[in-house]
Amino acid sequence: MKATIDWTGNAGFKATSGTGHEIQMDGPPDHGGENLGPRPMEMLLMGLGGCSSFDVMSILQKSRQDVTACQAELEAERADAVPAVFTKIHLHFVVTGNNLKENMVKRAVSLSAEKYCSASIMLEKAGVEITHSYELRAN
Known part of the structure; x- marks a missing residue:
């Protein structure tokens, strides 16, 4: 099983599973995030x-x-x-x-x-x- 995590700026990251599915993760605004995805x-x-x-x-x-x-x-x-x-x-x-x-x-x-x-x-x-x-x- 594999996954990759790519930084998308500020406190955001795009996670990609080994099967090619993507999800956006983000931090809370008080940590520089924009609340664009789950923590x-x-x-x-x-x-x-x-x-x-x-x-x-x-x-x-x-x-x-x-x-x-x-x-x-x-x-x-x-x-x-x-x-x-x-x-x-x-x-x-x-x-x-x-x-x-x-x-x-x-x-x-x-x-x-x-x-x-x-x-x-x-x-x-x-x-x-x-x-x-x-x-x-x-x-």
Whole structure:
């Protein structure tokens, strides 16, 4: 896996993935940024959410659950000192569908957290406390 990061001026950077996808990152105005994109730490948090959501949906689809929407809401706390690393992250999954089985959703979230989500497992090994919850919604 590869990526390149190109400075675009002030506190802005263009990130390009090895597969050719681009995203603009930027710093806050008080650090010279123009607020043109997410902060790098926000990207890390979004990456964790995407990684875990990918796992949860894959498991639910293989379990033949009729999911019509899945949203992961992430909330993170950071250290007050530099480096301002993540100390706690909570992922809350809102899974909407038809005749969803709660035990299947619980299993999918647990498997992602404990076995499949590389981002989550890596951050936990770095000392970040990661918790998960879920709720089911019917169509």
